[in-house]
Amino acid sequence: MIPDILLTNICLPDRTGKQPIIEDCCIAIQGDTIQQLGPASQCTTLEAKTVIDGQGQLALPGLINGHCHAAMTLFRGLADDLSLTDWLHNHIFPAESRYVQPDMVYWCSKLAAAEMILSGTTTVADGYFYEHQAAQAFADAGLRAVAAQGVIDFPAPGVPDPEKKITHAAEFLNKWQNHPLVQPAVFAHSPYTCSPETLVAAKELSRTENTLFFIHVAETEQEKDMILGRQEDSPVCHLYKLGLLDPATVCIHGIWLDEQDMDILAETGAGVVVCPQSNLKLASGIAPLQGLLARNIRVGIGTDGAASNNRLDLIREMDICAKIQKVQSLDPVAVPARKVVQMATQDGASVLGLGKTTGQLAPGKKADIILLNLDTAHLQPVHASELPVYAAQGSDVQTVLINGKLVMQDRKVLSFDLEETLDQVRQLAAQVKKDQMKIPA
Amino acid sequence: MIPDILLTNICLPDRTGKQPIIEDCCIAIQGDTIQQLGPASQCTTLEAKTVIDGQGQLALPGLINGHCHAAMTLFRGLADDLSLTDWLHNHIFPAESRYVQPDMVYWCSKLAAAEMILSGTTTVADGYFYEHQAAQAFADAGLRAVAAQGVIDFPAPGVPDPEKKITHAAEFLNKWQNHPLVQPAVFAHSPYTCSPETLVAAKELSRTENTLFFIHVAETEQEKDMILGRQEDSPVCHLYKLGLLDPATVCIHGIWLDEQDMDILAETGAGVVVCPQSNLKLASGIAPLQGLLARNIRVGIGTDGAASNNRLDLIREMDICAKIQKVQSLDPVAVPARKVVQMATQDGASVLGLGKTTGQLAPGKKADIILLNLDTAHLQPVHASELPVYAAQGSDVQTVLINGKLVMQDRKVLSFDLEETLDQVRQLAAQVKKDQMKIPA
Numbered sequence: 001m002i003p004d005i006l007l008t009n010i011c012l013p014d015r016t017g018k019q020p021i022i023e024d025c026c027i028a029i030q031g032d033t034i035q036q037l038g039p040a041s042q043c044t045t046l047e048a049k050t051v052i053d054g055q056g057q058l059a060l061p062g063l064i065n066g067h068c069h070a071a072m073t074l075f076r077g078l079a080d081d082l083s084l085t086d087w088l089h090n091h092i093f094p095a096e097s098r099y100v101q102p103d104m105v106y107w108c109s110k111l112a113a114a115e116m117i118l119s120g121t122t123t124v125a126d127g128y129f130y131e132h133q134a135a136q137a138f139a140d141a142g143l144r145a146v147a148a149q150g151v152i153d154f155p156a157p158g159v160p161d162p163e164k165k166i167t168h169a170a171e172f173l174n175k176w177q178n179h180p181l182v183q184p185a186v187f188a189h190s191p192y193t194c195s196p197e198t199l200v201a202a203k204e205l206s207r208t209e210n211t212l213f214f215i216h217v218a219e220t221e222q223e224k225d226m227i228l229g230r231q232e233d234s235p236v237c238h239l240y241k242l243g244l245l246d247p248a249t250v251c252i253h254g255i256w257l258d259e260q261d262m263d264i265l266a267e268t269g270a271g272v273v274v275c276p277q278s279n280l281k282l283a284s285g286i287a288p289l290q291g292l293l294a295r296n297i298r299v300g301i302g303t304d305g306a307a308s309n310n311r312l313d314l315i316r317e318m319d320i321c322a323k324i325q326k327v328q329s330l331d332p333v334a335v336p337a338r339k340v341v342q343m344a345t346q347d348g349a350s351v352l353g354l355g356k357t358t359g360q361l362a363p364g365k366k367a368d369i370i371l372l373n374l375d376t377a378h379l380q381p382v383h384a385s386e387l388p389v390y391a392a393q394g395s396d397v398q399t400v401l402i403n404g405k406l407v408m409q410d411r412k413v414l415s416f417d418l419e420e421t422l423d424q425v426r427q428l429a430a431q432v433k434k435d436q437m438k439i440p441a
Numbered sequence: 442m443i444p445d446i447l448l449t450n451i452c453l454p455d456r457t458g459k460q461p462i463i464e465d466c467c468i469a470i471q472g473d474t475i476q477q478l479g480p481a482s483q484c485t486t487l488e489a490k491t492v493i494d495g496q497g498q499l500a501l502p503g504l505i506n507g508h509c510h511a512a513m514t515l516f517r518g519l520a521d522d523l524s525l526t527d528w529l530h531n532h533i534f535p536a537e538s539r540y541v542q543p544d545m546v547y548w549c550s551k552l553a554a555a556e557m558i559l560s561g562t563t564t565v566a567d568g569y570f571y572e573h574q575a576a577q578a579f580a581d582a583g584l585r586a587v588a589a590q591g592v593i594d595f596p597a598p599g600v601p602d603p604e605k606k607i608t609h610a611a612e613f614l615n616k617w618q619n620h621p622l623v624q625p626a627v628f629a630h631s632p633y634t635c636s637p638e639t640l641v642a643a644k645e646l647s648r649t650e651n652t653l654f655f656i657h658v659a660e661t662e663q664e665k666d667m668i669l670g671r672q673e674d675s676p677v678c679h680l681y682k683l684g685l686l687d688p689a690t691v692c693i694h695g696i697w698l699d700e701q702d703m704d705i706l707a708e709t710g711a712g713v714v715v716c717p718q719s720n721l722k723l724a725s726g727i728a729p730l731q732g733l734l735a736r737n738i739r740v741g742i743g744t745d746g747a748a749s750n751n752r753l754d755l756i757r758e759m760d761i762c763a764k765i766q767k768v769q770s771l772d773p774v775a776v777p778a779r780k781v782v783q784m785a786t787q788d789g790a791s792v793l794g795l796g797k798t799t800g801q802l803a804p805g806k807k808a809d810i811i812l813l814n815l816d817t818a819h820l821q822p823v824h825a826s827e828l829p830v831y832a833a834q835g836s837d838v839q840t841v842l843i844n845g846k847l848v849m850q851d852r853k854v855l856s857f858d859l860e861e862t863l864d865q866v867r868q869l870a871a872q873v874k875k876d877q878m879k880i881p882a
Contacts, residue, residue: 019874020518073821073822074822075824076821076822076824076832077461077823077824077825077827077828077831077832078824078825080777080778080825080827080831081763081773081774081777081778081779082773082774083772083773083774084773087773111818111821114818115818115819118818118819119819221771277764279768280764280765280767280768281763281764281767281773281831282767282773283767283768283770283771283772283773283775284768285768285771286768306832309831310828310831310832311819311831311832311834312819313819313834316757316760316834320761320764322522322722323718323721323722323761324721324765324768326721326722326723326724327720327721327724327725327726327727327765329724330662330724330726331524331724332522332523332524332525332528332722332723332724333522333523333524334724336521336522337521337522338522375863377552377555377556377559377859377862377863378556378559378560378752378753378754378835380514380517380552380863380866380867380870381514381515381517381518381866381867381869381870381873381874382518382870383516383517383518383519383870383873383874383877384518384519384521386518386521387518387751390518390521390722390750390751390752391517391518391747391751391752393752393754393757393834393835393836394819394834395834395836418818422816422818422821425821425822426821426822428822429821429822429823429824432822432824433460433822433824436824
């Protein structure tokens with residue numbers, strides 16, 4: 001059968017490690033799936049309905065952003081360099097209660113999708129309110145997503161009555177059954193904003209519906225102390241005793257973990273997503289990544305939202321993820337580039353329950369592929385196949401395929417009208433700015 | 442007089458802080474100098490020999506890279522994720538002794554110049570061997586530079602007889618008098634690779650010739666312990682007692698400093714350049730930047746060489762410089778974006794003795810200007826004028842002027858043939874790769 005798309009002339013990482021990359025390779029795609037890949041000489045077909053010449057470009061599996069609040073692009077740079085309490089209570093929570101509405105979530109999540117696609121992300125795990133609109137934005141953008149509806153004990157955008165939070169989440173799960181790109185899930189905000197009853201009910205719902213359960217956990221020292229005070233347990237221990245930890249639970253941040261917490265995560269098979277840039281900017285701390293990896297806990301990498309990063313760029317995130325671990329342990333060998341690439345691809349996919357679907361370039365996997373332009377001043381010469389980690393930048397990604405569809409080619413987003421999205425977000429931002437001007441300095 | 446170049450339609454940061462940026466501004470350039478700038482309504486001329494429309498672009502002073510070994514682009518990614526000793530002694534020193542020759546320094550420094558220009562750097566402080574060739578590369582690339590000839594007690598590229606190191610440096614200084622872009626200087630490698638006699642002679646030479654004196658100092662804990670063992674002093678104390686510290690001395694890295702060291706730096710007026718990414722990747726540590734700034738010590742930011750970063754991108758460096766300080770002190774208010782921009786522009790210029798020349802957009806300063814494209818998915822909406830720090834990436838820089846000359850426009854390097862440089866570096870790298878293949882894994 002003639003493939004639908006054939007990527008020719010591309011470079012692939014050399015898995016034998018003898019050389020950094022192998023030139024003159026091909027990837028054949030049939031429908032949404034990778035059919036075959038390897039040196040052109042070994043490919044059984046050099047014809048296709050669409051042939052894309054990837055001269056000078058390195059093919060990699062699309063990156064997996066394990067944690068995002070996509071709609072928060074509206075608040076990018078609105079409140080930088082503030083204490084966490086000031087940031088949350090005087091800026092972010094008021095801004096959210098004022099500006100988060102269905103249209104805002106749709107357009108600002110779509111802007112986030114563009115930023116992610118333009119920097120090589122092909123799958124995002126998102127959590128927010130009005131998540132139906134976020135899911136719709138990802139579907140329209142052609143971005144693979146796990147979209148999780150927020151659950152919290154306070155009145156929230158779209159959920160004015162906290163009593164209805166679980167019903168609301170259940171309705172959301174129901175709406176997104178069997179979509180080829182978007183899987184629905186539940187996001188319980190945190191152990192300090194959700195009561196034990198809420199946490200149990202939210203996990204129960206996700207178990208019944210066979211979806212993922214996300215939760216921010218052990219992000220700050222204050223949270224750890226608060227839960228210790230309330231529950232006489234660490235945040236992870238608290239979740240464990242409530243029966244919330246299993247392989248379908250994803251713990252976001254995971255910074256203030258002790259040895260016992262990590263043992264629990266290992267024992268229960270729960271996944272973790274670290275968000276290094278957000279954790280640095282908000283001064284939350286540095287996740288004990290080496291302890292997690294030593295226990296074979298599955299760990300992905302996330303950007304968090306644009307208000308606390310301020311980028312949604314996995315390439316930048318990989319670089320810092322590796323470097324911050326090295327300096328923390330004063331060991332330059334710690335968390336090598338190769339491992340970080342794996343975290344941002346196959347390990348991240350596994351954490352999201354998508355290990356069979358994406359995260360690797362291999363026959364039978366969905367065609368989530370990025371092409372990185374190597375012919376630039378900052379990527380030459382090429383001595384290592386892990387060059388994306390320490391040398392590349394988001395804009396080196398030239399072409400992106402998701403689920404076998406070309407969503408970006410030669411830096412142009414094809415799956416939707418980016419200009420329209422930018423215009424819509426600018427209009428929403430104009431109101432935020434107008435209100436900001438009224439605040440006395 | 443009609444200006445030579447007029448940048449129109451640009452945005453400028455709002456210095457009053459009332460809004461992030463002011464739209465519809467102009468900058469008029471006469472010869473190598475900024476003549477006037479501000480809102481178009483206040484500009485006395487709207488004509489020029491060359492008019493550049495900067496619609497949707499933010500003008501900023503060109504960035505100052507306070508520390509680089511430009512020629513090391515040849516070794517980018519050659520030896521990642523290794524211990525410092527392994528990296529230096531088994532990879533970098535052997536590679537340098539084998540591959541560093543005049544042609545290599547010229548072409549690889551020129552590649553570095555391209556990378557820096559393409560990410561908004563308009564001034565670099567470089568230190569290497571065969572520095573004459575590096576200086577020539579910067580001059581040919583149109584990049585402002587302080588080029589410093591290396592001084593070390595061992596046989597080095599171009600200086601096989603260490604006895605001649607000072608004579609060699611003196612000849613270099615002599616060759617680069619009165620160049621409009623390149624100022625020569627002296628780079629004593631470190632207190633652990635230069636004897637007290639060498640250090641004193643090198644500083645004496647730079648004093649006589651009225652040039653800067655650079656030195657790597659307090660980069661690693663091992664260095665600190667070594668100098669303590671040999672001299673019974675901290676590295677900074679050692680330099681102080683030798684009379685090396687004054688406002689024309691630039692201390693690179695400055696990580697393992699105690700309170701007394703910082704007091705000495707403040708008292709003597711010596712400058713410091715921190716290199717956060719290199720220090721993270723090599724696991725050297727985190728500079729006590731807040732202690733330095735609290736003492737009003739002038740501090741710039743540098744990338745170090747491409748073998749230890751692996752980028753020469755000041756925009757990336759600013760982001761991490763701020764974030765790493767926040768997490769180290771667990772204080773998100775520490776080292777705000779505004780201060781980091783100042784370090785990468787006017788403070789960096791001051792450290793390099795170029796405070797009157799560059800580092801600010803103001804009438805009378807040299808026209809070292811970068812235009813940042815704001816119309817991208819990852820920079821919208823614009824709520825803060827310091828958005829380059831947390832949100833921008835090198836490739837957002839659209840246009841670069843140095844000393845009144847357009848060296849890059851719409852992402853195309855105009856000052857030299859980048860393709861020729863890439864070809865030359867690829868040829869040099871091919872030999873390195875060939876030799877690497879012979880090394881058994």
